[in-house]
Amino acid sequence: MKKIILVLTISLLFSNCKTNSKKEKITGLITEKAMVVSAREEASKIGSDILKKGGNAYDAMVATQLALAVVYPVAGNIGGGGFMVYRASDGKTGALDFREKAPLNASKDMYLDTEGNVIPGKSSFGIHSVGVPGTIAGLFEVYKKFGSLPFKDLIQPAIDMARNGFKVTSKQAKALNRTRKLFEKANNYKVLFDKEWKKGDLLKQEELAQTLERIRDNGQDGFYKGKTAQLFVDYVKELGGIISLEDLEKYKAIWRKPIEFNYKNHKIISMTLPASGGICLAQILKSIEPFDLTKIAHNSSKYVQLLTEAERRSYADRAHYLGDIDFINVPIDSLIATSYIKKRMNSFSWDKATKSSEVSHGAILGHESDQTTHYSIVDQFGNAVSVTTTLNTGYGSKVLVKGAGFFLNNEMDDFSAKPGVPNVYGLVGSKANAIAPEKRMLSSMTPTIVEKDGKLKMVLGTPGGSTIITSVLQNIINIVDYKMGMQESVNKARFHHQWLPDNIRMEPNGFDSTTKDNLKALGYELVERNSLIIGRVDAILLLPNGKLEGGADPRGDDKAVGF
Ligand code: DON
Numbered sequence: 001m002k003k004i005i006l007v008l009t010i011s012l013l014f015s016n017c018k019t020n021s022k023k024e025k026i027t028g029l030i031t032e033k034a035m036v037v038s039a040r041e042e043a044s045k046i047g048s049d050i051l052k053k054g055g056n057a058y059d060a061m062v063a064t065q066l067a068l069a070v071v072y073p074v075a076g077n078i079g080g081g082g083f084m085v086y087r088a089s090d091g092k093t094g095a096l097d098f099r100e101k102a103p104l105n106a107s108k109d110m111y112l113d114t115e116g117n118v119i120p121g122k123s124s125f126g127i128h129s130v131g132v133p134g135t136i137a138g139l140f141e142v143y144k145k146f147g148s149l150p151f152k153d154l155i156q157p158a159i160d161m162a163r164n165g166f167k168v169t170s171k172q173a174k175a176l177n178r179t180r181k182l183f184e185k186a187n188n189y190k191v192l193f194d195k196e197w198k199k200g201d202l203l204k205q206e207e208l209a210q211t212l213e214r215i216r217d218n219g220q221d222g223f224y225k226g227k228t229a230q231l232f233v234d235y236v237k238e239l240g241g242i243i244s245l246e247d248l249e250k251y252k253a254i255w256r257k258p259i260e261f262n263y264k265n266h267k268i269i270s271m272t273l274p275a276s277g278g279i280c281l282a283q284i285l286k287s288i289e290p291f292d293l294t295k296i297a298h299n300s301s302k303y304v305q306l307l308t309e310a311e312r313r314s315y316a317d318r319a320h321y322l323g324d325i326d327f328i329n330v331p332i333d334s335l336i337a338t339s340y341i342k343k344r345m346n347s348f349s350w351d352k353a354t355k356s357s358e359v360s361h362g363a364i365l366g367h368e369s370d371q372t373t374h375y376s377i378v379d380q381f382g383n384a385v386s387v388t389t390t391l392n393t394g395y396g397s398k399v400l401v402k403g404a405g406f407f408l409n410n411e412m413d414d415f416s417a418k419p420g421v422p423n424v425y426g427l428v429g430s431k432a433n434a435i436a437p438e439k440r441m442l443s444s445m446t447p448t449i450v451e452k453d454g455k456l457k458m459v460l461g462t463p464g465g466s467t468i469i470t471s472v473l474q475n476i477i478n479i480v481d482y483k484m485g486m487q488e489s490v491n492k493a494r495f496h497h498q499w500l501p502d503n504i505r506m507e508p509n510g511f512d513s514t515t516k517d518n519l520k521a522l523g524y525e526l527v528e529r530n531s532l533i534i535g536r537v538d539a540i541l542l543l544p545n546g547k548l549e550g551g552a553d554p555r556g557d558d559k560a561v562g563f
Pocket of ligand 1: 371372391392445462464466
């Protein structure tokens with residue numbers, strides 16, 4: 001009997017090992033030619049269908065963004081903004097800034113009371129938190145430059161889905177139900193989202209369908225002028241806000257030069273200001289480049305420590321130096337110069353944690369002065385598009401334009417309302433990110449493309465507020481240093497440090513107790529929390545055999561679709 005039990009135990013152990021090792025080999029969707037990875041299957045499919053019809057990655061971007069505005073109202077949007085980085089099949093790169101901007105009537109102290117204190121919630125909730133939206137201008141800018149299919153074909157699937165409805169997922173029902181009180185508080189009428197939702201319910205948005213039809217028929221003016229603009233501005237007035245018709249008419253998306261740098265024989269192409277992502281990514285990757293990570297186990301205490309110290313120094317610089325490049329002088333080249341980074345890391349020691357109170361921004365010579373969404377696209381022609389777009393927190397300001405059916409962002413909170421006072425992500429800022437009319441608020445968005453030996457290697461990005469940068473960072477390291485597959489990399493537990501507050505935010509259950517004990521002994525404060533804001537990375541990796549592997553983040557309803 002004992003023998004039988006022993007044999008059974010051993011074979012059980014072995015079968016466990018087998019399933020474990022099988023579990024280790026996580027692979028995402030593999031396709032031959034093209035792929036879209038986004039926050040929702042419906043949107044990825046709409047994008048992929050456009051590619052199948054012969055459209056290119058830019059066409060698919062337009063279709064995917066508009067589909068997300070319908071099926072993923074928590075972050076997909078036409079009332080928000082974002083950033084796009086591309087790498088065309090001929091290797092040319094570029095970036096588009098369709099970030100929201102402060103209204104003409106905005107002012108530096110608009111969120112302070114008479115005593116100079118920040119009024120809680122004013123910059124992050126309701127009509128006062130809204131920036132002038134950039135998404136539709138961004139889509140038309142991309143379409144004008146690169147689009148190949150008729151625009152109506154790109155927008156029609158979103159119109160149909162808005163009109164006929166889509167099925168609410170369980171995560172989505174929970175998020176909507178959680179937000180009901182805020183919908184009621186932010187609006188002066190009962191918005192269609194304000195009811196008890198359950199998985200499988202059909203969500204139809206007729207007013208949004210009609211807004212999208214006006215965009216289909218009148219182009220950019222279907223949003224920034226005419227009926228949509230009037231509905232928008234009338235409702236802003238009703239609620240006591242400051243965005244005007246002139247604000248809408250004047251909005252322009254801007255082509256920018258992406259941040260490009262090398263990391264261990266890979267070329268990284270990422271977003272520049274007003275998104276801080278590219279600069280911080282460059283600083284952090286360059287800080288750790290001298291270290292041989294093959295000698296440091298992934299997610300071990302040494303690994304967490306090294307990245308944390310690099311992140312701490314970069315986020316301190318972010319808070320001091322970064323803001324809208326059209327309004328302030330930012331010494332970008334100096335901030336990402338290898339010599340500067342080396343100096344910044346001089347104070348790093350393996351023996352103990354550096355205290356954030358002892359780290360300020362570095363000295364630069366010559367210096368004058370809970371929702372977003374990301375999608376990655378590779379088309380059958382070899383073009384790659386990386387887009388992060390947002391309303392800021394979930395459902396933005398919670399204001400749903402009456403008669404037009406779309407949410408307005410609460411992006412004004414990404415400005416520094418007062419130097420040193422943290423925003424919803426705990427980020428602090430300074431003069432560089434102070435509010436001014438028509439200025440763009442500093443972002444953490446990091447849409448990124450990676451090249452190796454002159455060829456496309458990876459397209460990635462994520463939502464997650466301040467954790468965006470560090471989530472993109474960890475996925476680049478997973479691929480470049482630890483040679484993971486795309487889905488394997490996306491699934492790995494992540495952590496985050498942002499200078500202030502001085503703690504390491506970690507995903508629960510992702511780090512073993514030795515790692516955590518070691519870190520605590522070195523003086524690090526750890527916060528383990530299952531939170532939405534550790535990113536939802538949607539990425540595509542080009543495999544050595546030329547195929548594509550998708551990485552769709554299991555933390556959300558994200559999905560890769562392709563062919
Ligand atoms: O631009 C930014 O950095 C923020 N507005 C992004 C917000 C975000 O990622 C929320 N997602 N969870």
